[in-house]
Amino acid sequence: MNPYQQKKRWKYLLLTFAVVIAIGSLVYTRYLVKNIARSERTRAQVWAMTMRQLLNSDDDDFFNYVIAVRDSLTVPAIITDEKGEIILSRGLDTSKAYTKLEAEYKKKKYDPSYFKEELAYMKEQHAPIKFKVLGDDNYVYYKDSALLTQLRLFPYVQLTVIAIFLLTAYTAFSSSRKSEQDQVWVGLAKETAHQLGTPISSLIAWIELMKEKFNAEDDVLIAEMENDVKRLEIVADRFSKIGSKSVLEEHGVYAVVKDFVDYFKVRVSKNISFELTGNPHLKAGLNIPLFDWVIENILKNAVNAIEGKGSIKVEISGNKVKNQIFIDITDTGKGIPRSKFDTVFQPGYTTRKRGWGLGLSLTKRIVENYHNGQIFVKDSEVGKGTTFRIVLKNTRNDNKTKTR
Numbered sequence: 001m002n003p004y005q006q007k008k009r010w011k012y013l014l015l016t017f018a019v020v021i022a023i024g025s026l027v028y029t030r031y032l033v034k035n036i037a038r039s040e041r042t043r044a045q046v047w048a049m050t051m052r053q054l055l056n057s058d059d060d061d062f063f064n065y066v067i068a069v070r071d072s073l074t075v076p077a078i079i080t081d082e083k084g085e086i087i088l089s090r091g092l093d094t095s096k097a098y099t100k101l102e103a104e105y106k107k108k109k110y111d112p113s114y115f116k117e118e119l120a121y122m123k124e125q126h127a128p129i130k131f132k133v134l135g136d137d138n139y140v141y142y143k144d145s146a147l148l149t150q151l152r153l154f155p156y157v158q159l160t161v162i163a164i165f166l167l168t169a170y171t172a173f174s175s176s177r178k179s180e181q182d183q184v185w186v187g188l189a190k191e192t193a194h195q196l197g198t199p200i201s202s203l204i205a206w207i208e209l210m211k212e213k214f215n216a217e218d219d220v221l222i223a224e225m226e227n228d229v230k231r232l233e234i235v236a237d238r239f240s241k242i243g244s245k246s247v248l249e250e251h252g253v254y255a256v257v258k259d260f261v262d263y264f265k266v267r268v269s270k271n272i273s274f275e276l277t278g279n280p281h282l283k284a285g286l287n288i289p290l291f292d293w294v295i296e297n298i299l300k301n302a303v304n305a306i307e308g309k310g311s312i313k314v315e316i317s318g319n320k321v322k323n324q325i326f327i328d329i330t331d332t333g334k335g336i337p338r339s340k341f342d343t344v345f346q347p348g349y350t351t352r353k354r355g356w357g358l359g360l361s362l363t364k365r366i367v368e369n370y371h372n373g374q375i376f377v378k379d380s381e382v383g384k385g386t387t388f389r390i391v392l393k394n395t396r397n398d399n400k401t402k403t404r
C-alpha cells in the first residue's frame with residue numbers, strides 16, 4: 001500500500017472513531033437527561049403532596065417533617081389556584097419578585113411579571129400536577145433544574161470545544177508539516193543543482209578540448225553530445241530555480257508553450273499528434289525553465305495516458321474581464337475518475353508501475369507558489385480523455401502587443 005492510500009485509510013478510521021465517540025456521548029447524555037427528568041417530575045409530585053399536607057394539616061410535628069421533606073426537593077416550581085393565580089413558588093430567583101402571598105407576608109411590592117414569564121415557560125416544558133386543598137383544585141408547574149438544563153447542553157458544548165481543539169491542532173500540525181516539506185523540497189533541489197554544476201562545467205570544457213584536438217568543429221557526434229549537455233544544463237537550472245526565490249519575466253504565453261511543444265513532440269511516438277491553438281498575444285509573468293517543467297510534466301502524463309494512438313491539444317485563451325489566461329491541455333488518454341480529480345496532485349499518488357507520483361505535485365507547486373496561478377483537472381472521462389487547465393494572471397490586456 002502506498003503512503004497516500006495509508007494516509008487515506010487512517011483518515012477514514014479516525015473519522016469513524018470520532019463519529020462513534022460523538023454519537024456515544026450524545027446517546028449516553030440523552031439517557032442521563034431522561035432519567036433525571038423523570039426523577040425531577042417525581043420530586044415535583046412529592047412537593048405537591050407535601051404542600052397539600054401542609055395546607056391541610058395543623059399537627060406541628062407533622063408540619064415540620066413535611067417542611068423538611070419539602071425543602072429537600074430542589075425543582076423550580078410554582079403553585080397556582082384554579083383561576084391560574086400564582087400562590088407559591090420555590091427554587092426561583094426571589095430577589096426579582098415575590099409571589100402575592102410572600103409580598104403580603106414580607107410587606108414588599110407585588111410584581112407578578114417575572115413569575116408570569118416563568119409560569120409560561122414551565123407550562124411549555126411540563127404538564128402540571130393537580131392536587132386538592134380544602135376542596136379547591138391547585139396546580140404545580142415546574143421546570144427543569146439548572147443542573148438538568150446544563151446536562152442537556154453539555155454534550156454539544158463539550159463536542160464543540162473538542163472539535164475546535166482538534167481543528168486548531170490539525171491546522172498547526174499540517175502547516176508545520178507543510179513548511180517541513182517545503183524545506184526538504186528546496187534543500188534537495190539546491191543540493192541537486194549544486195552537485196550537477198561541477199560535472200556539467202567539466203563536460204563543456206572537455207567538449208571544447210575534443211573539438212580542438214580532433215579538429216572536429218562540425219562533427220555530428222560532438223553536436224549530439226553538446227545537445228545532451230545543454231539538456232543537462234537545463235535540468236540543473238530548473239533545480240536551482242526551484243531552490244531559490246522565483247523571478248518572473250513577462251513573456252508571450254503562446255510562444256513559450258509553442259517552443260516547448262515543438263521541442264517535445266519530436267521526442268515521442270509518431271502515433272501521437274500535437275495541436276496548438278489560441279490567442280498568440282496574451283502575456284504573463286513566467287519563469288521559463290520552471291514553466292517548461294510544468295508543460296513537460298503535463299505532456300508526459302498525457303503521453304503516458306494515451307495507450308497507442310491519440311492526440312494532445314493545447315489551447316490558449318483569455319478572460320478579459322477576470323484578466324486571466326487559460327492553458328487547456330487535452331488528451332485522448334485513459335481519463336481520470338471524478339473522485340481522483342484532486343488526488344492526482346498529492347505527492348506519492350501514482351497508477352504507473354514505474355511512476356513516483358511526483359510530477360503533478362511538483363507542477364502544482366510551480367504553478368501556485370512560483371507563478372501565483374492555479375491548476376486543476378477541468379474535465380475528464382474514463383476511457384475518453386482528460387483536460388488539465390492552468391490559470392495565469394494576464395499581465396497586459398492589450399491584445400495587439402507583439403509577442404516575444
Ligand SMILES: Nc1ncnc2c1ncn2[C@@H]1O[C@H](COP(=O)(O)OP(=O)(O)OP(=O)(O)O)[C@@H](O)[C@H]1O
Nearest residue numbers: 301302305335344350351352355356357358359360
Ligand atoms: N492526463 C492524464 N490522464 C490520465 N491520468 C492521469 C493524467 N495525468 C495524471 N494522471 C494520473 O495521475 C497520477 C499522478 O500523476 P503524476 O504526474 O503526479 O505522477 P506519475 O506520472 O504517476 O509519476 P511521475 O512522478 O513519474 O510523474 C498518474 O499516475 C495518473 O494515474
Ligand SMILES: [Mg+2]
Nearest residue numbers: 297301359360
Ligand atoms: Mg507524471
